[in-house]
Amino acid sequence: MIPPFMRKPRARVMQPTVYTNMERVVFQPATYRGMQRGIDQLVGAIRPTLGPRPRVVAIDHVDYHDKTPRLLDDGGAIARLIIELPNRDADVGAMLLRDVLWRLQQQVGDGTATAAVLFQAVFQRGVHYIAAGGNARRLQTFLEQGLRDILEQLNAMVVHLSEREGLARIAETVCYDPPLADMLGEIFDIVGEFGRVEIRPGRSRELEREYVEGMYWERGAVSRGMLDGDGQLRTDLEESAILISDLEIKHPQQLYPPLALVIRHNIRSLLMVVGEISDSAIGFLLSNKHPERLRVVAVKTPGHDKEQKAWALEDLAVLTGGHAFVQAAGDTFERIRQEDLGFARRAWADRYNFGIIGGKGNARQLRQHIATIRAAFERADNPNTRNLLRERIGKLLGGSATLWVGGMTQREIDERVERAKRAATALRGALREGVLPGGGVALWNCRPTLEARARAATDPDERAAYRILAEAVAAPIRTIIANAGFDAFETLAELKRHGPGYGFDVVRERVVPMAEAGIYDPAIVTKSVAYVAITSAAQALTIDVMVHHARPEQAPLPNLSMPKQL
Amino acid sequence: MTDEMPITEIVHALAASPDFARDGVCFAARPSGLYRSCDGGHTWQPAYNRSEAEKALLTSAVALSPHFAVDRTVFAGVRGAIMYSEDAGQTWHTVVLSSPPPFVSVLAISPHYAEDGCVFAGTMEDGVFRSGDRGAHWAAWNFGLLDLNVLSLAVSPDYARDQTLFVGTDSGIFRSTTGGRAWREVDAGPEGMRSTDFAPVLSLAISPQYMVDGTLFAGSESLGLYRSSDRGRTWQRLGGDALSGPINGIVLDPQYPARPRILVLLHAALVVSEDNGATWNEWYPDLQDDQALTCVAAPLGLENGSPLLVGTTGGEVLIVQERFFKE
Numbered sequence: 021m022i023p024p025f026m027r028k029p030r031a032r033v034m035q036p037t038v039y040t041n042m043e044r045v046v047f048q049p050a051t052y053r054g055m056q057r058g059i060d061q062l063v064g065a066i067r068p069t070l071g072p073r074p075r076v077v078a079i080d081h082v083d084y085h086d087k088t089p090r091l092l093d094d095g096g097a098i099a100r101l102i103i104e105l106p107n108r109d110a111d112v113g114a115m116l117l118r119d120v121l122w123r124l125q126q127q128v129g130d131g132t133a134t135a136a137v138l139f140q141a142v143f144q145r146g147v148h149y150i151a152a153g154g155n156a157r158r159l160q161t162f163l164e165q166g167l168r169d170i171l172e173q174l175n176a177m178v179v180h181l182s183e184r185e186g187l188a189r190i191a192e193t194v195c196y197d198p199p200l201a202d203m204l205g206e207i208f209d210i211v212g213e214f215g216r217v218e219i220r221p222g223r224s225r226e227l228e229r230e231y232v233e234g235m236y237w238e239r240g241a242v243s244r245g246m247l248d249g250d251g252q253l254r255t256d257l258e259e260s261a262i263l264i265s266d267l268e269i270k271h272p273q274q275l276y277p278p279l280a281l282v283i284r285h286n287i288r289s290l291l292m293v294v295g296e297i298s299d300s301a302i303g304f305l306l307s308n309k310h311p312e313r314l315r316v317v318a319v320k321t322p323g324h325d326k327e328q329k330a331w332a333l334e335d336l337a338v339l340t341g342g343h344a345f346v347q348a349a350g351d352t353f354e355r356i357r358q359e360d361l362g363f364a365r366r367a368w369a370d371r372y373n374f375g376i377i378g379g380k381g382n383a384r385q386l387r388q389h390i391a392t393i394r395a396a397f398e399r400a401d402n403p404n405t406r407n408l409l410r411e412r413i414g415k416l417l418g419g420s421a422t423l424w425v426g427g428m429t430q431r432e433i434d435e436r437v438e439r440a441k442r443a444a445t446a447l448r449g450a451l452r453e454g455v456l457p458g459g460g461v462a463l464w465n466c467r468p469t470l471e472a473r474a475r476a477a478t479d480p481d482e483r484a485a486y487r488i489l490a491e492a493v494a495a496p497i498r499t500i501i502a503n504a505g506f507d508a509f510e511t512l513a514e515l516k517r518h519g520p521g522y523g524f525d526v527v528r529e530r531v532v533p534m535a536e537a538g539i540y541d542p543a544i545v546t547k548s549v550a551y552v553a554i555t556s557a558a559q560a561l562t563i564d565v566m567v568h569h570a571r572p573e574q575a576p577l578p579n580l581s582m583p584k585q586l
Numbered sequence: 587m588t589d590e591m592p593i594t595e596i597v598h599a600l601a602a603s604p605d606f607a608r609d610g611v612c613f614a615a616r617p618s619g620l621y622r623s624c625d626g627g628h629t630w631q632p633a634y635n636r637s638e639a640e641k642a643l644l645t646s647a648v649a650l651s652p653h654f655a656v657d658r659t660v661f662a663g664v665r666g667a668i669m670y671s672e673d674a675g676q677t678w679h680t681v682v683l684s685s686p687p688p689f690v691s692v693l694a695i696s697p698h699y700a701e702d703g704c705v706f707a708g709t710m711e712d713g714v715f716r717s718g719d720r721g722a723h724w725a726a727w728n729f730g731l732l733d734l735n736v737l738s739l740a741v742s743p744d745y746a747r748d749q750t751l752f753v754g755t756d757s758g759i760f761r762s763t764t765g766g767r768a769w770r771e772v773d774a775g776p777e778g779m780r781s782t783d784f785a786p787v788l789s790l791a792i793s794p795q796y797m798v799d800g801t802l803f804a805g806s807e808s809l810g811l812y813r814s815s816d817r818g819r820t821w822q823r824l825g826g827d828a829l830s831g832p833i834n835g836i837v838l839d840p841q842y843p844a845r846p847r848i849l850v851l852l853h854a855a856l857v858v859s860e861d862n863g864a865t866w867n868e869w870y871p872d873l874q875d876d877q878a879l880t881c882v883a884a885p886l887g888l889e890n891g892s893p894l895l896v897g898t899t900g901g902e903v904l905i906v907q908e909r910f911f912k913e
Contacts, residue, residue: 183763210729210768233726258686365686365711365734378711383733383757387771390732419729419768 046109046566052147054109055116055560062102062114063140066095066121070133071459071500072196072526093196094442095132096125108568113560120556124548126403129445130194131541131549134460134496138549141492142557149484156562162485163558169473170489170550173466178454178543179535184209186455187447189538193458194446195439200425203227204443207421213451214394215421216414219440221433222426229423234366234377235339235415237322237332241369242297245306246317254370255317257289262362262376264336265345266295266321266329267353272304277353278361283314285358291367291374292318293336295329295347317367319374331412338389339379339416340364390416410448449544457534458541460497461523463550464515467493489554500526597897599692601648602885605655611674612885612895613660614903615645620662622675627895627905633662633675647707649693653700661705661721663690668707670721681717683724688712694739698746706766708736708753716766730769733757738805740790744797752802752818754787759804761818772818785809789851791836799843805833811850813863824863825850835882837894847888847911851896853878858888858910871896871904 046054068075069092078089079101092098099121105111117139121132142163150156181187188205195201207217207229222228247253263278275292282290297318305316323329326348333344340362345351365378379386390413397409414420425440427433456462467490474486498508504526511524514531523534532539595616603611610626613633619642620633634643647663654660658674666687669678683690688709696704703720713728714736728734731753738754745751749765752772759772789805796802800817811829812821835851842848846862856869856879871879877900886892894906 209764212730212768212770215729231729233728378713378734380711383735383755387732387757416732417730418732 043570044108044568046568048564049151050109051563051566052151054107054566055113055563056144056147057107058105058110058113058115059117059140059143059560061105061110062099062117063136065102066098066133066136067499068503069093069095069098070137070496071503072193073504074196075503094439095136096121096442097438099125099132099136109566112566112568116556116560120552124552125442128449128542128545128548129442131545133499134463134546135549135553137495137499138463138492138553139557139560141495142488142554143560145488145491146557146561149488150561154484155481156564158481159485159488160558160562162479162482163489163554163561165482166470166473166485166489167550167554169469170463170466170493170554171547173469174456174462174543174547174550177456177462177465179456179540180454181450181540186538186540187450190450190455190540190542191443191447193539193541194443195436197436197439199227200436200440201443203229203423204440204447207423208444208447208451211414211419211421212417213448214410214413214417215419216411216417217444218420218422219437219444220422220424221430221437222424224424225426225428227423227426229421232375232420232422233418234375235418236373236375236420237319237415238373239319239322240371240373242318242320243302243306244371245302245309247370252370254368255315257291257315257317257367258365259287260289260291260364260367261287262336262340262342262364262367263290263292263294263345263353263356264333264340264342264362265293265347265351265353266333267345267347267351268296269294269301270296270298272301274353275301275304277356279314279316281356281358281361287361288314289367290314290316291364291369291376292316293321293333293374294318295321317369317374319369328408331408335389335412335416336362336376337381338386339376339381341379341381386416446542446545450540450542453542453544453547455540456543456546457521457523458539459523459526459534460500461515461534461539462541462546463493464497464512465520492554493550497524500524504529595901596899597880597901597903598646599648600881600883600895600897600903601650601660602883602895603650603654604652606885609655611654612883613648613650613662613675614897615648615662616901617644618642620645620648620669620675623903626893627903630903633660633671634669634678635676647690647693649695649705651695651699652697657700659699659720661693661695661707663693663707665689668693668705668715668717668721668724679721681721681724683707683709683715684712684726688715691736692739694741694751696741696745697743702746704745704765706739706741706751708739710735714739714753714766714769727767728769729767730771731755731760732771733760735786737786737788738790740792740802742792742796743794748797750796750817752790752792754790754804756786758784759787759790759818789833789836791838793838793842794840795843801843803836803838803848805836805850807832811836811863825857825859825866828866828868829857834880837882837884837888839888841887849882849884849888849894849910851879851882855879856882856894856896856906856910860911867910869906869908869910871906873898874900876900877902 074093076091076093077098099118105114125132184205187208188202191204192201247255321329322332337344342362343360363380364376368375393413400406425436427436470486470490474483477483501508501511525532597614599615601613603609612623614621621630622633623630643664645662649661651657651659660671660675662669667680667682669680671678690707691710692708694706696702705717707715713731713734715724716727717724733755735756736753740752742748742750750763753760760769761772762769785806785808787804791803793799793801802814804812811824814821831853837849839845839847848859850857857866859866877898881897883895890909890911896904
């Protein structure tokens with residue numbers, strides 16, 4: 021093993037920036053210098069938002085009519101709104117980090133400011149080490165090895181919370197809005213990790229919530245004529261049969277077999293799920309309406325694409341004990357039998373949705389079906405697929421909650437809705453993977469292990485990686501303390517005196533036992549932050565050359581303020 | 587039994603006054619209505635004050651307030667409604683549940699009913715209904731309850747603090763730690779068996795010291811008796827072949843686990859253990875050929891010679907006073 025000081029320094033200092041007709045090629049040390057500048061600028065914009073006493077970042081509005089700046093205290097949103105830096109070298113570093121933060125925000129809903137600070141700390145220290153002769157690729161390997169130690173340490177600290185108060189505290193660490201956090205705590209205490217929660221802008225200043233029994237899909241009755249006209253435009257069916265299909269009903273004759281079947285078996289209510297239904301078929305159903313003998317409501321198959329429709333048919337079949345008729349399989353209603361119908365204690369439809377309460381499918385099959393979807397959810401990597409699978413599980417669990425978020429102005433409502441959504445994502449993560457001591461303490465608690473590994477390491481790159489990480493994991497807690505107006509050095513010294521299990525409560529302005537104070541972060545957020553920040557920074561350290569493509573001449577922006585002058 | 591109770595009936599449920607030693611009050615729920623006894627189950631009278639012309643009010647469940655001596659409150663489950671009386675069954679109020687009418691299979695009352703006024707009704711097909719205002723209003727709370735066929739229900743003795751209750755359904759056990767507002771699956775069953783493989787759970791019993799020992803018993807239709815000592819996370823089968831067949835009822839000694847006596851009601855026998863399920867002794871009541879045992883109440887606990895009220899498929903309530911245990 022060659023120690024770094026004996027390695028031949030690379031010629032990066034001497035490499036000039038090369039211009040070609042179309043591209044500009046940038047070599048070291050300009051690459052690191054430029055990237056570092058961009059990373060520092062982006063982190064500088066996000067850093068003040070870290071912690072329970074965040075400061076606000078004002079961002080100039082893109083809309084030229086609206087001169088009011090946006091006031092933000094959310095690292096993810098700030099990163100999203102910084103779309104370009106004027107210096108192209110700096111822009112590469114900033115956009116690299118921006119992408120990392122935005123992906124993190126999408127995945128876990130929180131932790132962007134912590135990730136930014138951690139990324140910067142690792143990158144900055146890594147650059148110093150590499151500039152002193154360290155090997156970037158080997159450093160990356162050892163940083164990733166150190167990350168595994170950090171994740172192991174974090175896993176050992178995880179505790180599981182389930183009661184309402186604990187969940188509300190988690191929500192508050194994300195949204196900094198105690199009434200909103202309290203309501204989210206109640207909702208998730210009831211609906212659980214997979215529960216269906218809709219967060220909508222409210223029409224008043226208050227927060228309101230509603231729990232809906234049973235499951236529903238976003239497809240309303242195909243005609244208002246099928247709904248009861250008692251002002252609500254909703255039809256409730258009792259002991260209803262459910263016809264499950266994605267068939268295209270072009271002619272009324274296609275409906276004869278199922279209608280004859282339900283009349284023959286003296287069934288009084290039928291919810292018909294079909295792929296498409298023609299006006300003539302709807303007219304046939306409406307002109308033969310005899311609610312005293314049979315009530316029929318037709319809705320379209322839920323789902324926006326083939327896969328979602330297939331999922332909906334499968335779920336409806338398991339839930340109600342029926343058989344799904346599938347167009348692609350060549351199914352028709354011609355030979356329909358009673359056992360092909362699903363049944364439910366109650367079914368309902370209005371203009372926008374239809375729902376089922378008390379499906380009469382086999383409960384064991386339903387539980388197995390949900391277990392299968394959960395397994396698919398655990399395996400899925402794509403966030404969209406995970407969201408769809410989670411929604412599907414939530415539907416099948418048999419209930420949902422809707423939270424209406426109010427506020428004084430539309431802007432406040434929008435921002436509160438956004439915070440509520442992020443808190444909801446964090447709560448799902450906390451329910452799934454538990455929680456860790458908050459306020460940067462969990463990462464800081466990894467430091468002794470990393471220092472011990474650094475002392476034990478014989479390889480210089482390995483030792484450097486552990487030292488970099490040991491210093492970097494203290495960066496978030498230092499920032500939180502500094503943002504709250506305290507001296508990080510003194511506070512951390514006091515924390516060391518108290519030992520493990522203690523943290524600094526920024527709100528109460530004193531060192532407290534974390535478990536008693538209930539200061540927690542969702543474990544999935546902290547672990548994702550560590551993973552994303554360290555792997556991305558380690559990879560960024562391996563970038564040696566930047567190539568800038570020539571940008572096309574930009575047309576001047578239209579003068580959008582012109583109408584005002586006129 | 588009086589003449590009002592035809593022998594072809596079945597006793598769905600029994601409930602005795604917590605002050606049974608003094609007042610001797612107990613109730614029996616039967617297809618022909620609710621019956622009350624004021625002499626320890628020796629004679630019975632209809633509890634509903636109805637004219638003979640009226641149709642019999644099928645009563646499938648009954649529960650008494652834990653403070654019955656003071657509040658005189660009785661709940662009875664009838665088809666599509668809950669009835670409650672606040673004068674020990676002299677007069678009744680009826681609260682109709684949502685349509686279509688549910689079949690109330692079991693009723694349970696919070697141990698802290700005087701303070702929280704919580705009552706729970708398990709139904710066939712419609713899950714659990716909950717009232718937080720002493721039975722005046724009922725609402726279905728079935729979030730996460732994937733099987734709505736509720737056969738048994740047990741409330742934690744520390745309900746005021748832990749908000750915990752369990753239901754046994756056609757496909758296993760569900761637990762709520764939110765006062766019955768949301769439910770989660772409990773993996774009940776032999777090792778290596780998934781919860782969905784579990785047989786219908788006909789009976790549940792919670793240790794009086796549940797907050798300390800976390801012990802819960804579940805009696806299944808075909809897989810025997812199970813005990814969990816960790817609040818339902820893991821389960822051990824008890825009794826082996828001695829407890830084969832449907833477990834229709836489980837009674838724990840009020841001093842359990844200090845005095846670990848367990849009584850289990852099988853199809854045609856009472857089976858007891860006084861060593862926390864390690865060994866079992868059977869006792870067969872004198873039943874007619876086609877009769878079976880349906881439910882049991884131990885109003886004075888599991889003392890030797892204290893009365894046990896046992897309901898049968900013939901509609902009779904047997905009073906069993908045996909010396910099951912060693913002194």
